[in-house]
Amino acid sequence: MLSNTEIAKKLLEIRTLMEMAGESFYKYMAYEKAAASVENAPPLRDLVAAGEHLKLPGVGKSIGAAIEQLVTSGGAEQLDLLYQRFPPSLIEVLGVSGIGTKTAAMLFTEYGIASLADLEAAIAAGTLTSVPRLGSKTIENWKRGILAYKGRQRRTPLPQALAIARQVVAHLQAGPPLERLAFAGSLRRAEVTVGDIDIVCTSQHAADVIGHFAQWPRAEAVLAEGPTKASIWLSGGLQIDLRVLPDHLYGNLLQHFTGSREHNIKLREYAVRRNLRVSENGILNLENGEVITCTDEEGVYAALGMQFIPPELRSGLDEIELARARTLPVLIQSADLRGDFHMHTTWSDGDDTLEAMTAAAAARGYEYHAISDHSRGRARRFGMGADELRRQREEIAAASARYGIRTLQASEVDILPDGSLDLDDDVLAELDVVVASVHTATSQSREQMTERLIRACQNRYVTILGHPTGRRFDSSRGYEFDYDAVFAAAARTGTALEIDGQAARLDLPAPLARLAKSYGVTLALDSDAHRTGDLAAIEFAVGQARRAGLGKADVLNARSLDDVLAFVARKRNAA
DNA sequence: GCCGTTTTCGGCCCGACTGTTTTCAGTCG
Incomplete structure (x- = not known):
């Protein structure tokens, strides 16, 4: 099953091959716009099943059909046709900086260069020295580009x-x-x-x-x-x-370079209809020739007659329409956060003591924070059982009093393969907050994982589902589950979903957090810190939350301690 | 190929830098 990112990549491949095949500029650009739209959309698998993918901006009949094929079969008729003209391996040649579609198409049709290996061989053999408009400097740049391409890490x-x-x-x-x-x-x-x-x-x-x-x-x-x-x-x-x-252009410059590309295209298309030409050098009034320069970004959006659009929302989806109607959401900010529910200490796998973490949380100005060390789990050396939690409680009371912050006791409890939890209910009942996460048996089927997560949500003591998709940049692609089913369960049971800000995670990602919000789910923004210096990682969770369009009301830890405790109690008493 | 607060047809962002050029095409963001 292709992810949205993979489908976007296929659409871009179609776009590139269409350009090489000599299709019209606007035709292949439509594929580029659609690809950007797909990147920020909820999972296409579910959209296509509901027939809602055609509502995505930039997706019409033709591209919609291609998306359907990509979702169901992993391929597309159109792509296969293009592959008959240009081999798939030609795409990698375009990965070389300085080589675009024109050059790649020329190299293929005139010289039979169909891959990076072919290009290297041709350069080594000197067969390209006689090509018109191809000097030694260009060849040198290509050589460097090839090296960079090979050594390049992913994004x-x-x-x-x-x-x-x-x-x-x-x-x-x-x-x-x-x-x-x-x-x-x-x-x-x-x-x-x-x-x-x-x-x-x-x-x-x-x-x-x-x-x-x-x-x-x-x-x-x-x-x-x-x-x-x-x-x-x-x-x-x-x-x-x-x-x-120069400084008087700062607003124009920042707006231009912040992008996204799709956002700028849409913004400028809108401006053109109003006889304004937007660039980093100012806003040119095409009627009277005047140039408006802006010392700040707010001025740029104001000059175009719309609300200021926060950078995190500049994805090219619907933000311009919302800004024109002045109905953009008021986004959560770091300053709105009153606490952090997810951090570890030397009681489990953290590097710093409970006291140090408490002092650091207090220094960030929080009203409350939760110590959420791991449960014992499968073969975890330092995980905590009932006895350890009881002893930790005394230390928490002392630290909390010393640093003038309310320290809640939590646990990051493992969700076992069958959806039950690693600690008994009577132990969980004594905790203030419970974060439940999947750490084992991550290769379960989509159906099993969906059941497992829903069962965890149904436990009356589970406050927050931790890093819900399990993806990690350094190792794991995460596990698959039915987002709609799990998010609906979270909303129904009053379970919050986490946006984990840890550098390797950023989980939930923004498009899924947006989807969760649409189900009425409350989100919790956490650092998942394992040392004092990582508490600031909560900023990354804020970034994803803003991209998802979340406001203060959507975020559990933007609420007062009383409201948080009421949120916990409501679920416990409802069951 | 997609889209609409003047449009369902006729439009579609804008500019910097490079290399190989005597005026610009290609690439990039």
Whole structure:
């Protein structure tokens, strides 16, 4: 079963092959728009089953049919036809930076180059030296591009990219004077993974800033270097783009570089209908030739007659329509959070003591937090049973009093393969909060996993379902289950679903959190910290929540302690 | 191929940088 991301990839493949086949620009661009739409949509498998995929923006009759085929069979008629003209292996040639569809199509039809291996062989044999408009510099760039392609990791997880971005910023700030600087692109939109790092800044010394940037010692290569813009490559293939403009254009610049691409296209299409041309250089009034420049991003959206659109919502779905109607949701913010329900200590697999974690939680200004060490689980060395929990309770009371924060006792209890829990109900009943998670038997069938999770929701003591999909960037793709069935069960039983902010997880991902909200589910944003320094990972959970369009009312830990305890009690008493 | 707060037909974002060029096509974001 193909995931949304995989289907989006197939649509982009169709788009690329159509361009090579000489189809019209707008025809293949429609596939690109549809692919972006699919990325942010709820699971297509379920949409297609309900016939609702045709409601996705950019998906009409033709593309809708292709999506249906991809969902049911994993392939599409149209793709097969295109494969008759161009081999699938030609796609990898386009992965080489500097080679686009025109060049790839030319290399294939004129020189029979059908794969990356063919291209390497042709370069080595020198057969391309006689090709018109192909000089030695281009060939050298391709060689470098091939190396980068081979060494390139997949898209970089957001937390990792952010750490690198901060190092670049430190380098930039040590250079020529800057006025304002910000992360842009997918990093600012809090996408779960980023393809490259975009940074914008304003300065009166653009050329010097660019030069300083290009000389960053960690840069493996400088891809492009112009008067206002440069791109570098790090070893491993991550690309960093910097754009520098004068400060009075900061709003236009930030808006432009934050994207997404689809958001900008839609925004500009809308602007054109109002005789306005939007770019990073300002908003040009096509009627009177005046240029509106904006010192902040709010000004850009205001000039277009709409509400400010938070970066996390700029996906190109329906945010522009909502902003025009002034009906965008008011998104949750970090400052709204009053606590964190998921963290570990040295009582189980955490690195820091309960006291240290409590002090750190208090230092973040929380009203409450929950210590949720693991249950004993299968062969877990430090997991906690009834006795350990009882002893831990005394330590919690002492720490809570010392740091002036309400420390709740929780457990991250394993959901066993049959959906029962690793601790007995009478033990769970003594806890303030219960986070239930799947850690074992993750290869169960979709049906088994669905049953298992629903049964966990039905336990009156389960407050929160932890990292619900089980995916991890470093190891696991996660397990499959029927999202609709489980989310409906969570809503029905008053069980919250977690958005786990741990760097390797970010689970639930935003499209699923959005789906959960549509079922009326309450979400809990957690750090899943195993050391004091990781409590800040809750920010990543906030990012996903914002992408999902969640507001304060949707988030359990944006509520007061009394309201949280009432949420817990309501479920316990309802059963 | 998709879409509509002037349109169900006639539109469809915008600009920077590179290489190989005497004016621009291709690529990229």
